[in-house]
Amino acid sequence: MGTSTKQRILDAAIRLFNESGVANVRLQHIADESGISVGNLAYHFKNKEAIVSSVYERLFEEFAHILASYLLNPTLSDFNQQLTQYYSFFTRYKFYLIDLFEVERSYPNIMDRWHQMVGKMLIQIRKRLDYYVQRGVLQPEPIEGIYDSLTRSIWMSIVFWMPQQVLKGQPTTETHFKQGVWSLISPYMTQRGREEYATEVQPADIMR
Amino acid sequence: MKPVFHLHPALYARMLDGLSNLMFTETLGGRRDMGFYHDDLWLSDTAVIENVSRRKGAWEVILLFAHHKTPLKFIRRRITSHSCPKRAHQMAFYMRRLAAKDQRGTLCVDIADFDLSLN
Numbered sequence: 001m002g003t004s005t006k007q008r009i010l011d012a013a014i015r016l017f018n019e020s021g022v023a024n025v026r027l028q029h030i031a032d033e034s035g036i037s038v039g040n041l042a043y044h045f046k047n048k049e050a051i052v053s054s055v056y057e058r059l060f061e062e063f064a065h066i067l068a069s070y071l072l073n074p075t076l077s078d079f080n081q082q083l084t085q086y087y088s089f090f091t092r093y094k095f096y097l098i099d100l101f102e103v104e105r106s107y108p109n110i111m112d113r114w115h116q117m118v119g120k121m122l123i124q125i126r127k128r129l130d131y132y133v134q135r136g137v138l139q140p141e142p143i144e145g146i147y148d149s150l151t152r153s154i155w156m157s158i159v160f161w162m163p164q165q166v167l168k169g170q171p172t173t174e175t176h177f178k179q180g181v182w183s184l185i186s187p188y189m190t191q192r193g194r195e196e197y198a199t200e201v202q203p204a205d206i207m208r
Numbered sequence: 209m210k211p212v213f214h215l216h217p218a219l220y221a222r223m224l225d226g227l228s229n230l231m232f233t234e235t236l237g238g239r240r241d242m243g244f245y246h247d248d249l250w251l252s253d254t255a256v257i258e259n260v261s262r263r264k265g266a267w268e269v270i271l272l273f274a275h276h277k278t279p280l281k282f283i284r285r286r287i288t289s290h291s292c293p294k295r296a297h298q299m300a301f302y303m304r305r306l307a308a309k310d311q312r313g314t315l316c317v318d319i320a321d322f323d324l325s326l327n
Contacts, residue, residue: 120220124224126221130225135231
């Protein structure tokens with residue numbers, strides 16, 4: 001029972017953080033949203049910092065789970081599946097961006113964890129490109145260092161694709177998100193890569 | 209927030225390299241890889257030991273076969289079971305004599321053939 005109440009509080013906190021940002025949410029709001037009294041809330045989490053910390057704990061756990069799904073299968077569809085996970089992650093935790101600077105100021109530990117996660121994500125994307133070159137689905141690096149730039153562009157597309165759609169006032173859909181990322185990689189694909197993309201990646205997107 | 213173990217980025221990159229390499233070195237097994245299970249011919253060139261163990265209220269006679277040149281080719285076969293332990297041991301003795309190429313049981317497997325690594 002205790003766990004489920006805790007879970008409910010965290011779910012409510014995430015909803016409110018997404019709507020109003022971490023700084024604007026008070027304990028009373030979280031208690032109202034989760035349908036319990038502030039006293040009961042204080043029994044589970046002694047203050048807002050404890051809630052923020054638990055929410056981020058969950059967020060990092062999910063992020064680590066996405067990072068762990070690296071090369072579960074050898075084809076391009078593996079990256080496509082990871083993109084699905086990234087999309088659902090960034091949709092669920094929209095506040096990551098709204099509160100980026102606030103978190104940097106008030107919760108330095110959380111920011112350190114973000115830096116570590118982002119570092120791993122960048123390394124993973126770069127290594128994935130190397131692996132696809134080795135498999136012959138991507139061309140060998142045409143100009144030295146260009147795959148490092150491509151890595152950063154892919155990373156930016158994954159992390160900041162959603163806010164830029166919001167800025168333009170356009171809807172966010174998973175298909176558009178993935179197309180945005182694949183459009184960066186596709187110019188470097190070999191004939192074999194293009195064929196694999198057509199058979200392994202595109203059918204999965206059409207199904208959505 | 210709980211302190212977490214942090215892996216050095218260079219080490220993480222090397223681990224991912226290792227994972228990528230696995231995709232090239234580890235290949236899926238073929239049907240013939242399990243052929244030794246169905247094809248019993250190789251059992252005639254094996255060292256055999258018997259094993260009797262109690263299972264579900266009966267004494268099971270099990271024979272263990274190991275190829276005398278490639279001992280990693282190893283198989284365990286359940287032969288029969290008896291409610292009487294004495295009879296099961298007697299049966300195990302005769303079944304081993306019947307199955308072993310070298311009936312006196314002097315054929316032995318050399319541990320060096322296992323090519324064990326102590327790392």
